[in-house]
Amino acid sequence: MKPLVAIVGRPNVGKSTLFNRLIRRRAALVEDVPGVTRDRHYADASWGDRTFTVIDTGGFVPGDQDVLLKEVREQAQLAVEECDVILFVTDGRAGLTAADEAVGALLRKSGKPVLVVANKLDSPIGTVQALSAEFFRLGLGEVFPLSAEHGLGIENLAGTLLDKLPAKKEGEDSEERPDDGSIRIAIIGRPNVGKSTLVNALLKEKRLVASEVPGTTRDPIDSTLTYKDKKVVLTDTAGIRRKRSIAHRVEKYSVMAALRVMDRSDVAVLLMDATEPAVDQDAKLAALAEEKGRALVIVVNKWDLIGTDQRRQEAYREALKYSLKFVGYAPIVFTSALTGSKVEKVVDIAVELAEQFRYRAPTPQLNRLLDHMVDNNPAPIVHSKPLRLYYIAQVGTAPPTFALTCNVPQGVPEMYKRYITNQIRKTFDLRVPLRLLFKERPGKAKRESRKKPHLKKKKPSRRD
Incomplete structure (x- = not known):
């Protein structure tokens, strides 16, 4: 799996501009007003011989009680907790602020490698060094003066960043999955939609703990089965990773878990709850599968609670295709993991898509x-x-x-x-x-x- 690099900092210091500069394309919205970025953005970046995933976060404002800012802060905290390296972006022209010092104190506690970026500095060298010097007071080590908007200093930052990444693993940067003959299927979805129950139904044994309490699954778990003479590896994602500071915001963890697991999978099975219409989190997971280039099966679970009306099913299918039109090619399956209804069809379609995933046209x-x-x-x-x-x-x-x-x-x-x-x-x-x-x-x-x-x-x- 690719290393994760989180970009954090207070609002309007140029995090999204740096994000776009690192991934070498304009993926994140950039405006000269604070608060444009609220959710986390993910994209892969390649520098030298390494490929890594960059996470752009919203403005980090410690201690602010505003509901929206608390949500943004929780997203940034999650990125910090899950990443391998942190880029702490500050405004070099504005100088060190109390908010920067508060963020720096939190980052020191994380125990992760932190690179301090003094952004918005495109002045002569002497002036740049003078403006960035005060950021050494954060106690986080070397400070990297740069201008993300003009690309100044990016190469120096990227070189040090590569040194801080975890040791490269075999096959880490390859777009092709390691071909050991197995088909890797990631089971993704919001908490409590039945991911573990689906895996148990497919394995025909209680391999995983399944509960109605969101957060039962903590870490990605691999399970192997043989389906029509093919080796299939099912990975039930850690839909939630409970943290003391953000134990209530359980729905947000599924994106990070899916990101980790999808890098080494061929097919993503997106599980949804039939009793709830497609929500924003479902759309984010589907978009992540499309961005990562993974085959996708959309599974509407708990259909036994809705009934057997075929017209209702078709209406649900059309509504789903409309709300997720950017993955309109993905097949949709209606199942009940609890009763076992049509669960084998999920693997059947996933195996078929895995073959298409590696198809070569004449x-x-x-x-x-x-x-x-x-x-x-x-x-x-x-x-x-x-x-x-x-x-x-x-x-x-x-x-x-x-x-x-x-x-x-x-x-x-x-x-x-x-x-x-x-x-x-x-x-x-x-x-x-x-x-x-x-x-x-x-x-x-x-x-x-x-x-x-x-x-x-x-x-x-x-x-x-």
Whole structure:
């Protein structure tokens, strides 16, 4: 599993800007007002030979009793408790504040490696050193002056960060899951939706403690079963990790637990409670599976409490597809883990998706499909010239990844990307996440030089 790096600090010090800079794309909303970030954001970053997951948190305000700020603080505390390294971001121009000192005191107690970042410093070197010097009073070691907005000092920070990460484990940075012949399935979901009960039903034994009390499962637990001559590893996620300071906010822990487990899984089984409509936390877990590129099965558990009305089930299915339209490709199964109804169908579909997860499409068929797509829905005009798609090939699996050669790789509209994705999904009957890469044709410089008019040789004048 990839190491976790948490970015914390008081509001409006540039945490989200640093987050975007580290992951090298604009994923987090950035505004020059405090409080824009409230929930945790996750994204993978690659520096040198390491890949790690960065967590952007909301403004950390110790002791504030405002309900919303307490929620934000709890999210940040959770990130601190679960991460491997902490980036403590401060405002270098504003100087050390009482709030910074309070946050620093809490971080010292965590026992985690902490790197102090004095942000918003893009002045001359002497001024930067003077402004950042006072942050040594925090007692957290070296201070890294930088400007996240302009990228100044990022390389120095990243170099030290890599040294603080846990020792690299075999296969840590690989997008492909280690191929030992087993299919790894992560059971994720909010507390008390029946994750452990589902695993017990599949194993046909009481392997895990199941209780109606949220928080029974503390750590990820692997269970192995053989299904149709295939080795399947089920991981019941630690939906909750109780902490003294945030014991009540149990629903929030499922995201962190899923993040940890999903890195080493092929398929995520998202369990939902049939007696409750899809809530924001369910959507976050589904989005996490899509972002991580994991195959997804949506399981509506406790359907025995609703009844057997087929029309009601179809109405529920349509409502679910609407609320989770960004993973509309994911199959939906209605089960009762308690009675065992349709639980085997969950594994049956998960095994099928695991095979699709590593599917490789024939290149000739892909290019016939590309011709068909362009004929039926011509590519749009991009930057005042027609978008031309020349060639397509699959370049990776887990998830299936396709590279398309075109003339304007940076300008392909999102709508046309969705069209291509849907056509590939429909043609090869794939119900797993897909990735598209667009690249320029080789020899661009040579083609551009041919377009330039050749300078005519100047005729010598009589004076010459």
